[in-house]
Amino acid sequence: MVAQCMEAICGVGIVKGIMNHPYNSLGGGANLVAAVYSHGAFVLVYTVFSATDHKRSACDSHVPVCTNGRGGVPPLRAEGGCREGFELLQEQPLRIDGGGFPAVTAPKMTEGLHTAEFMVSQCTSNSYERSIDMPMAENGGYPSGGGGGGGGDDSQPWLAPQLLAAGAQALPWDLYASQSNLFDRTMDDDILHDGSTRTFFHSGNPPPPQSESMVDDGIPEDAPAYHNFGEMAGHCRESLKMEGSARTESGSEGSDDDEEHRPARRSGKQHCSKNLFAERKRRKKLNDRLFALRALVPKITKMDRASILGDAIEYVMDLQKQVKDLQDELEETNQADGGGHDKQIGSSLHSSNSQMDVPIPNGWMDHDDSGNNPRTIAAADDNKPSSDKGQQMEPQVEVRQLEANEFFLKVLCEHKQGGFTRLMEAISSLGLEVTNASVTSYGSLVLNVLRVERRDDEVVEADRVRDSLLEVTRHPQGRSELARAVEHQQQLGFHHHLRCLHRQA
Amino acid sequence: MVAQCMEAICGVGIVKGIMNHPYNSLGGGANLVAAVYSHGAFVLVYTVFSATDHKRSACDSHVPVCTNGRGGVPPLRAEGGCREGFELLQEQPLRIDGGGFPAVTAPKMTEGLHTAEFMVSQCTSNSYERSIDMPMAENGGYPSGGGGGGGGDDSQPWLAPQLLAAGAQALPWDLYASQSNLFDRTMDDDILHDGSTRTFFHSGNPPPPQSESMVDDGIPEDAPAYHNFGEMAGHCRESLKMEGSARTESGSEGSDDDEEHRPARRSGKQHCSKNLFAERKRRKKLNDRLFALRALVPKITKMDRASILGDAIEYVMDLQKQVKDLQDELEETNQADGGGHDKQIGSSLHSSNSQMDVPIPNGWMDHDDSGNNPRTIAAADDNKPSSDKGQQMEPQVEVRQLEANEFFLKVLCEHKQGGFTRLMEAISSLGLEVTNASVTSYGSLVLNVLRVERRDDEVVEADRVRDSLLEVTRHPQGRSELARAVEHQQQLGFHHHLRCLHRQA
DNA sequence: ACAAACACGTGATGC
């Protein structure tokens, strides 16, 4: 098992493929660079295969790399991307699950073995570039679809593929698969040409909050529901009907009768009703919070949900800036006193922090819903398809928390003068210390895979790390909302901020 | 052959050993770090296996390092070095000879199979390692094998795959096949729907920032994506289908054109589709903002939407309180002092938004807010084993010339502040450019493995390179200005710096 | 299975 596992992990298959690959055959043009890291039972493999020889254009077309048969690992991206330098990245964190590991030995491996991620990136990508856009957004970055495409969705893109590929069955490896990177989709949609849309903010005015409805009443079963129920049923039904699948048909919806009377359909009915309530409750909670947030924000432009959030965002940035400024001021004044305030700072950092700290226990070993895990992948891109960036690709940053104080970082970006130094500085300023680094470049791209540890007891959150690195690697120019938020954050200075908080405590 | 070769190269055996190794069994204590480089037929593998978990003292004892049978290469350091943290280094430059291949370049392959070095250390004992022998030979890369697969792939990875998927699969590894599937699949899916956010890996994590629309900027464009017909099906399959088709195929609409020519249905269809996109867009915008908000909040308990909002609310309250406190504090101090800056602050504060004080909302008390329990971070223990090693080791520098303009460098030395930077500077000053770097540290030791290329036409000899590096690593004290500046910068805090810059601007 | 969380499409509503 282990062996197989490792085989897969190590990409023997891949390598094999590579070895046989035309690139290789070209004689020396092929260049494999791989970094293998393990953390406990988890193994991460980053592989870059590139044609080192620039002269060899033939190679430039790219190749898909495959994974070995084992069911393996989905290739990251085969598409067009790899053109120039052809670069392929494979990352496969492997987790053996099982939970905590009991340890000793390998036994556990059996069950686990989920292959985690696999990523490939290509340099240029033509076709894809656009695809790049945003995927992240939604997904939070994640992983989503990455590879494939994208987008969306959440989940399946990855599994399915594998299934297909493998043929089947339970693949041992599937889990993480998705991460992949990049960019997903793009999609289409621009379709919407929204050009028109721009309107957004007209300052309208506040709609009446109707919160009432939900606002507070407590209990879930709010009345409202009912009334629509009837109607809704109607539409719902229809749709269902269409669906035709077994489910729907059940009722033979024919008349409008509601489905209600059909207990039989448990999933259909009962589940449905439960879900219905749950959903209502959830919605209510969400609304409540949204309004609560709105209540906190002084300046509200519109009552519209998006605006509420937007205002809140701005407000938070504002507050952060204020805090920082105040802090600075205070420090300055205090400085007069004498003495190393550095120390103060340090100490404050160490002290408990009230809020800031991040919990994240770590990682990817347990997926409990807490969710913290594998952290983030991000690519920054804006959606602008047009992308003014010219050819430069958006940096890809992935931060994964291995343990409370350890992170894995992956940064893929265009080579820029002083870029590495900036990266190191950023890492350092985040209170992180690099324990392992693998830097690989091909053409204008540079891939940095790092393992970092928290230096002091400072608390650093994966997201923050990611954001900072993203900012650093990216050109300040194109900013997105989030980018802006991030930038703001950075300007504020994370540490500073931390410090402030501490002080408060 | 190839496979075996790679197996050996990749250290499957070793890895396997590791997997079974006590360290591993200890649960997470084991840490493998490997860097694999290939240059033509030459493959170099550096592996470091160390116990990452400091807490686990059991591991600390260390291990002997051994070399494999093959004639072995002397272990990098078996000596004392590995003591504390147990360090294992494996280096295997592998050469495959086999003859040459046609290849184009293939520079060095000629000779045969010299296995170069191989070091293994194991913690414990056993050994498996040896099995590894290196058969590697061959291939240098050549072509063929993949032939069918490989080559072809390049181009068509996309098309073909499908075919493969469907039936066939010939290749043992089918890489391609799988790959293709992936893609296909993905495409379908992903593309189709836009994203959803959730996905990540399963564990959830922060979503990536995605950018896009930000607060103010204009509109996002979002791209919604196509829906996928296939799967989504859920309810409205039909409707989707239609839409999908329309959109997707847009061109073809001809036949079905449904909506268009159906004015009648306007509300039904056309309106519907428009609304549909609008809705998607809206959702996306909302999500984006939500994530942007989350990005600003340091402490996030869960990734769940409600939690994001909840955390944001708390954070805002926190910030408000901080601001207030700081203001008070500042005032106090200023009073004593009489300083002027306070004004600045005040003004700034007011200007930005006047409302610091916020009424606490009350609103959001939902019963269930669960979520926020701050978790404690384990972290604390930071006892680095290192540091006090009294005796510093002499740096080891190895320079190997791969080609006229390429070198492989290996530098093993004690970790020193700014050491890496100095090394980089030295390399740079020698007219060399780093194309690949792998830096690994454990305890106080740092191993740098670099591939460098001559930048200009400068001529550099290996000896000179070695000497320079030796010099640099040996005498820390002589630091360049830049190094010093950098270090200083780091100490200051990168962000701070950034901030300053921004300010200037 | 059971529950939580989402995204989705749809109908309704207000400009």
Added chain:
DNA sequence: TGCATCACGTGTTTG
């Protein structure tokens, strides 16, 4: 009349 926002119920995935 469009257009944007919303609430809703559903299906689906995750754990």
